[in-house]
Amino acid sequence: MQEDPSSVFNQPEFKASLAKYEQMMQDGIRVYFEAEELTLIAEYYASIGDPTSSEEAIDYALSIHPENLDVQIFKCHSLFSRKKIQEAQQLLYSLPDQNDYEVKLLYIELALIQNDTGKAKRLFEQCYEDYPHIETSLDIAQLYMDYQMKSEAYPWLLKAYKEDPENPETIELMASFQYASENFDEAVKLFNRILDEFPYNVDAWLNLARCHIRMNQIEQAFEALDFALAIDDTNLIAWELKAHCYLEQGETEEAFKCFDYIESHTKDKGYIWNVLMYVHFDLGNFEQVLEYSKKLLEQYPMPENEFDWAEICYRRALACIYLNLADECAKAIIMGLAFNNHDYRLYLVKGELHLMYEEMEKARKNFKYAMQFSPTPKEALVGIAYAFFRTSYFDKALETYQELEQDYPAEAPFFYYFIAFCHFRLNQQEKMFKYLVRGAVYMPELLTNNKKEFPTGEDEAFFKLAFEIIRQIQQGKLDPSPYLDENK
Structure with a gap:
């Protein structure tokens, strides 16, 4: 295998350039950099989940090297990723070397963005005819993967894999393909192959952690993230993944320490506020939902207009419902419908x-x-x-x-405890008992998971009976079969 390309970020030369650049940004004094230095700095920021800093670096590169093709190509990619298609198109059409390989890939990406898959396929095939190399196959596969076209990506990826099964880029992309296809065991094997050769590849450690998270192997995910942070303890993606691991284990205090680190170190405040709004909503911390949704809405319109603003208003309105803040709820609804009626x-x-x-x-x-x-x-x-x-x-x-229950029988078990509670409140004891038994048979875990959704206080009798029915069925003291007949 050849040298891991990502290791360039660990080289003393790059670290010196990055330190020099960050000092310049802090001092507010313009300093000269080579185009390659700034492009690499922009790529570094993108790799650690800081798109705002990446954009600043490439814009600074353009201010110094406005004619540099590599800088302009990176800017095009950045515009595509931020969904500024018209601006990207204008820049693409103005690039000085329209026959450059990377420029041709940009035209293919534009076709994919415009959902012109036939044109994209023709351009891919022509590109491979002009450049019949393994790198071309990988670039084609990667672009298809970027646009969730796994079936189109696989033949090109397999072609590259058969040509050189030891190529590190091929292995890593195949691992990503297996992850996207939810073949997590196979993805773990492939990411470990990369790490056997390149133990300082942070992206591979992060992707390995993602696999373990999807497989609910949280301890293994923690191990992978600890390796990633040992290599780069400022990697915000690693901190965010670690926070979600802590949440999976119910260690919310540790999770929020990670989120606090991200919030204090990222320039992309909107992103982390949005994440925190969702996390607090899932945890039922509705005061914090109001706090972070307010911060987000005060920033409208943010650069790239990247958020679903109606979604933010919906979460805010629902939090107000839980907190009995009717006036604030009405305001959030009006604002949300203005974004999307x-x-x-x-x-x-x-x-x-x-x-x-x-x-x-x-x-x-x-x-x-x-x-x-x-x-x-x-x-x-x-x-x-x-x-x-x-x-x-x-x-x-x-x-x-x-x-x-009638129209969606396959989904009915999700509603049994709610139906039972309705019968309980309507004093329909026999019907309540039937649905408590059904809930105990089909989805007993929902009683605990959804308890916070039910009224409390005088209704504790309902839950005592529900848990007692679960216990009796599990111990064989209650035969549930008479209550499972849909005709009764």
């Missing part, structure tokens, strides 16, 4: 807000909009049922859950 989830929250004010007709009107704009009726029905459930309209919630 076809987001069915915002109509669900708006309907629930009307239910809180006992405005049933207004609620139903918004639920009708949610049904109209939802990708599938099921998604809207689940939200409607839950809105009725959360606002204690248990008769209406029950009707909706029964509709779901």
